[in-house]
Amino acid sequence: MKKICVIGSINMDVVIKMDRIPREGENIFCERVDHSCGGKGENQAIALSKLGADTLFYGCVGNDAFGDTLLQNMRELGVDTTHVLRKNVSTGVAYILLESNGDNRIIVNPGANEAITAEDIRRDVTPLIEQSDMVLIQLEVSLEAISEIVAICNRLNKKLIVDAGPVRGCKIDRLMGAYCISPNETELSALIGEPLETEEDIRRGAQKLVTLGIQHVVVKLGAKGCLYVTTGGVRCFDAYRVKAIDTTGAGDSFMAGFCAGLMEGMSVEDAISYATKCGAVAVMRMGAVNSMPSREDIAIFEAGL
Ligand code: RIB
Numbered sequence: 001m002k003k004i005c006v007i008g009s010i011n012m013d014v015v016i017k018m019d020r021i022p023r024e025g026e027n028i029f030c031e032r033v034d035h036s037c038g039g040k041g042e043n044q045a046i047a048l049s050k051l052g053a054d055t056l057f058y059g060c061v062g063n064d065a066f067g068d069t070l071l072q073n074m075r076e077l078g079v080d081t082t083h084v085l086r087k088n089v090s091t092g093v094a095y096i097l098l099e100s101n102g103d104n105r106i107i108v109n110p111g112a113n114e115a116i117t118a119e120d121i122r123r124d125v126t127p128l129i130e131q132s133d134m135v136l137i138q139l140e141v142s143l144e145a146i147s148e149i150v151a152i153c154n155r156l157n158k159k160l161i162v163d164a165g166p167v168r169g170c171k172i173d174r175l176m177g178a179y180c181i182s183p184n185e186t187e188l189s190a191l192i193g194e195p196l197e198t199e200e201d202i203r204r205g206a207q208k209l210v211t212l213g214i215q216h217v218v219v220k221l222g223a224k225g226c227l228y229v230t231t232g233g234v235r236c237f238d239a240y241r242v243k244a245i246d247t248t249g250a251g252d253s254f255m256a257g258f259c260a261g262l263m264e265g266m267s268v269e270d271a272i273s274y275a276t277k278c279g280a281v282a283v284m285r286m287g288a289v290n291s292m293p294s295r296e297d298i299a300i301f302e303a304g305l
Pocket of ligand 1: 009013037039
């Protein structure tokens with residue numbers, strides 16, 4: 001069976017549910033505050049396992065209570081945590097402001113995710129990449145770790161899929177050699193260092209990545225679906241019209257579905273269609289990790305179409 005290696009962030013999500021976010025200078029009461037397990041890396045690794053992919057996971061938590069909880073949660077969900085590093089720093093925390101219409105705003109205190117060094121990657125991750133057929137990363141760990149992963153994948157000629165969120169100061173040069181890059185509109189704009197205002201701008205931005213040598217660019221457009229851009233042209237995929245309860249983790253579910261599809265031998269187009277279903281199921285549920293669909297969930301969703 002093919003293997004995928006996910007290298008990425010692990011966060012404790014502090015979800016603050018409110019009617020709407022406060023205006024400047026305004027003081028509001030929230031509806032409730034929940035703690036749940038998250039982090040783009042952890043969400044995607046758990047989703048891939050639930051979708052049936054043979055998944056290796058590498059990340060880092062602190063030597064604190066959040067780190068203990070997150071490790072236990074991953075184990076309970078069937079993720080092998082042997083390769084999760086612990087450091088004497090605090091575990092990553094994401095503060096998620098969730099509005100009643102399902103929209104969210106996220107502020108991350110990266111903690112241990114940012115403490116992963118290039119040396120950690122060389123020492124611990126090289127053997128994991130060697131035994132994998134595909135590698136999936138996001139940009140929620142240190143940029144020096146990202147550069148090292150890209151270099152190792154290029155050297156070992158491994159298919160690297162990059163979820164370009166959160167983009168921070170990362171420019172496209174750091175990701176050259178990746179097989180597929182998947183940003184949202186904001187991330188695409190930051191990657192190429194140009195403002196993108198219209199749909200035409202977004203297409204041109206994605207085409208620029210292709211011109212620079214990225215074979216497959218998948219721009220996630222939320223409720224509008226996504227754009228798939230290659231040297232062969234542009235194809236639009238609509239999102240399913242579903243009632244969104246919480247959009248947190250929808251992109252993670254999409255990325256996991258996309259990679260799971262590729263691992264099963266689907267074409268890129270078919271993998272995007274599968275990913276679109278995974279994203280739709282995730283937005284109909286609360287939470288990040290908790291909203292990740294299983295293979296059976298997708299089969300039920302397909303049966304209802
Ligand atoms: O993509 C959703 C994730 O982003 C959340 O789980 C949160 O931890 C942030 O990293």
